[in-house]
Amino acid sequence: MNLTPFLPRTKDMQIRVACYSIMSYVEERELVYSRSLNVKRYIREPVCLSQCFQFFNTCRIPGVPFDDLKTYSKEESQHIVIAHNCQLFKIHIVDQSGKVISPTQLLYQLQQVVALSGKDETPPYHERVGMLTAQDRDTW
Numbered sequence: 741m742n743l744t745p746f747l748p749r750t751k752d753m754q755i756r757v758a759c760y761s762i763m764s765y766v767e768e769r770e771l772v773y774s775r776s777l778n779v780k781r782y783i784r785e786p787v788c789l790s791q792c793f794q795f796f797n798t799c800r801i802p803g804v805p806f807d808d809l810k811t812y813s814k815e816e817s818q819h820i821v822i823a824h825n826c827q828l829f830k831i832h833i834v835d836q837s838g839k840v841i842s843p844t845q846l847l848y849q850l851q852q853v854v855a856l857s858g859k860d861e862t863p864p865y866h867e868r869v870g871m872l873t874a875q876d877r878d879t880w
Contacts, residue, residue: 755854759847762820766833766840769796773814822850825857 771777772792780787797817801808818834831849835841841849 751854755850756847759843759850762833762846762850763843770840772796822853824853827857829853829857 768777772789772795777789777792780789794811797812797814799810799812801810819830819832822829822831831846831853833841833846835845
């Protein structure tokens with residue numbers, strides 16, 4: 741997705757756009773959990789925001805015969821997963837004191853992901869897992 745069609749398409753600019761997009765997501769997450777989110781309206785009627793909590797920290801866990809949907813608490817989920825060059829990287833968005841990291845810290849981590857995804861060896865602080873294939877689910 742190209743959010744800024746008029747900016748130069750350099751690798752550095754792509755990383756910066758990704759950083760600001762992620763920070764917007766994280767800020768929205770904080771608004772939801774602090775219950776500071778403005779009431780949304782649809783045709784003048786207020787919309788129930790109770791499902792906003794499920795938008796964040798929710799994943800689908802494969803199962804037989806059906807998948808399970810799991811929503812984690814804010815305390816349980818303090819990271820995001822970045823896919824780059826067919827590798828997945830775990831990036832913490834909350835520091836050890838419980839505060840959201842700064843855009844500068846996130847930008848540095850994203851730059852590290854780009855640098856590491858082209859190498860064979862990955863430092864232990866980034867867990868590397870293979871991407872799932874396009875084959876039938878039962879195969880993988």
